[in-house]
Amino acid sequence: MTMGTTGSTRKLVAQACLALTAGLTVALCPALVAAAHADPVPVAPPLPFPLPPAPPYLDPGFYNPDPARVAAAQPGEILAARQVNLANFFVIPLNVRAWQVSFRSTNTRGEAIPAIATVIVPHRPSPTPERNLVAFQFAEDSLSVNCAPSYVLQMGSLPNPTNPVISAEFIEVQAMLQLGHAVVVPDHQGPNAAYAAGPLGARITLDAIRAAENFEQAGLNGSATRTALWGYSGGAIPTAHAAELQHTYAPELNIVGSAVGGLLADLRMSLEYNNGTSTFGGAVLGGLFGVAREYPILNTFIDQYMNPLGKAVRVVHEGQCVALQFAGFPFVNIKGLFNYPGGDPMTAPELQPLLDDMTLGRRGTPKFPVYIYEAPLDEAMPINAVNNLYDAYCKDPNASVYYTRELISEHGIAAVSGAGSAALWLNDRLNGVPAKPGCTNRDVPLQILDPGAAAAFANAVGQTLASLLGMPV
Numbered sequence: 001m002t003m004g005t006t007g008s009t010r011k012l013v014a015q016a017c018l019a020l021t022a023g024l025t026v027a028l029c030p031a032l033v034a035a036a037h038a039d040p041v042p043v044a045p046p047l048p049f050p051l052p053p054a055p056p057y058l059d060p061g062f063y064n065p066d067p068a069r070v071a072a073a074q075p076g077e078i079l080a081a082r083q084v085n086l087a088n089f090f091v092i093p094l095n096v097r098a099w100q101v102s103f104r105s106t107n108t109r110g111e112a113i114p115a116i117a118t119v120i121v122p123h124r125p126s127p128t129p130e131r132n133l134v135a136f137q138f139a140e141d142s143l144s145v146n147c148a149p150s151y152v153l154q155m156g157s158l159p160n161p162t163n164p165v166i167s168a169e170f171i172e173v174q175a176m177l178q179l180g181h182a183v184v185v186p187d188h189q190g191p192n193a194a195y196a197a198g199p200l201g202a203r204i205t206l207d208a209i210r211a212a213e214n215f216e217q218a219g220l221n222g223s224a225t226r227t228a229l230w231g232y233s234g235g236a237i238p239t240a241h242a243a244e245l246q247h248t249y250a251p252e253l254n255i256v257g258s259a260v261g262g263l264l265a266d267l268r269m270s271l272e273y274n275n276g277t278s279t280f281g282g283a284v285l286g287g288l289f290g291v292a293r294e295y296p297i298l299n300t301f302i303d304q305y306m307n308p309l310g311k312a313v314r315v316v317h318e319g320q321c322v323a324l325q326f327a328g329f330p331f332v333n334i335k336g337l338f339n340y341p342g343g344d345p346m347t348a349p350e351l352q353p354l355l356d357d358m359t360l361g362r363r364g365t366p367k368f369p370v371y372i373y374e375a376p377l378d379e380a381m382p383i384n385a386v387n388n389l390y391d392a393y394c395k396d397p398n399a400s401v402y403y404t405r406e407l408i409s410e411h412g413i414a415a416v417s418g419a420g421s422a423a424l425w426l427n428d429r430l431n432g433v434p435a436k437p438g439c440t441n442r443d444v445p446l447q448i449l450d451p452g453a454a455a456a457f458a459n460a461v462g463q464t465l466a467s468l469l470g471m472p473v
Helices: 007-020 028-037 067-072 165-178 198-213 233-249 267-274 281-294 296-305 308-317 322-327 349-357 383-393 411-417 419-430 453-469
Strands: 078-083 097-106 112-121 133-137 182-186 226-232 254-261 370-374 400-406 438-444
Touching (some): 112 198, 133 233, 165 419, 198 233, 226 233, 267 281, 411 419
Parallel strands (some): 226 254, 370 400, 400 438
Antiparallel strands (some): 112 182
16 A cells, blocks of 8 residues: 555565565566555545646646656656546546546656556445456547546546547446446556557556555555456557556556457558548557657657658647547548658668557467457458457467457447447456456457347446436446
């Protein structure tokens, strides 16, 4: 828990880490030292009604704390905390216990960065002796920090019709709360809104879990907490990368399962798939600009080789939330926005390490069960890339992968149709029901026809509507 310790205790923990490295992964030591190093963090009270929360760009003290303080902290260490009031669609209050935590994470260059997460605990009892945790990654898909879930989920935040996905997906968060699990929601795009930068979002997600598990008010069982990951589309990107990175970046976490859908498994294939042919081309182009915020090599490449039309399109994309990312520039010829002397800009030698880093399957198979759901008719994500990922994972004899292809839907329909089955699968893992070993794949018309899936979805919607009456979750 987030408690103060003496300097001697911190020294003993550090010495113990050094002594244990012969039998433990060295990456575990920073988390142990962080737990001993953390001083008590005061929790600020919620804003009084009707005072609205400040957007992130007007709240630098919480969202961008002193860099020296961030650098001095360990990954996942909490820097500040405050209680918040959450709401459906900005105004319908949700009767839960909720906080925001500011904590230290790490970018893809190994540098300390600040990060934010929302920790939500239901009033209803846990279905297990110790409360479980779900890390839910929203499909933020935006190039502005003001589109982040930490702001959008708060009661009184400014309604934004260009940012509807977070409010819609919040129903899935509430489904897990209604099952008695706590939820942590990271602002996984980081302080620069690096949309689609999966390895960055993975680290922020794993550090958000660390922060939530060591946040005293949440009442969790530290790193022993049974934890699951869930994300769709833009939320699946950090979720899937977190599943692959967990055993090296945060091996102490007790992650029992991960569910991803609408998955961008291979950036090269996605760019090719959407180049001048897809209504989602603008969203993929926005993702390219988001990745450039995290990878200087890509930003330099864009500055050097993108033509004037491409740079004008970038100006329009910058600072936009998800709806405009998707609605802007359908069928855009992404490669045609570059004047690269070698022809195809994605073949540039300097970009290959970045593209490799963004490709799933290169870090091995996750060490826990994985649930994947995808529509072959998905407008943005090529099904062959997900098929290839499934094959790559299943080369591992210890793999546990359950893969569903939903045949008569597309990206948006599969998000809704698959939610109930994903929630039930995760609930089983959290409650200790073992996943089927090995790899299983299936083709179905619609996942909502799975046993119990429609009822689970209807119950989540019904409980969300009940929040109008202030019913506790």
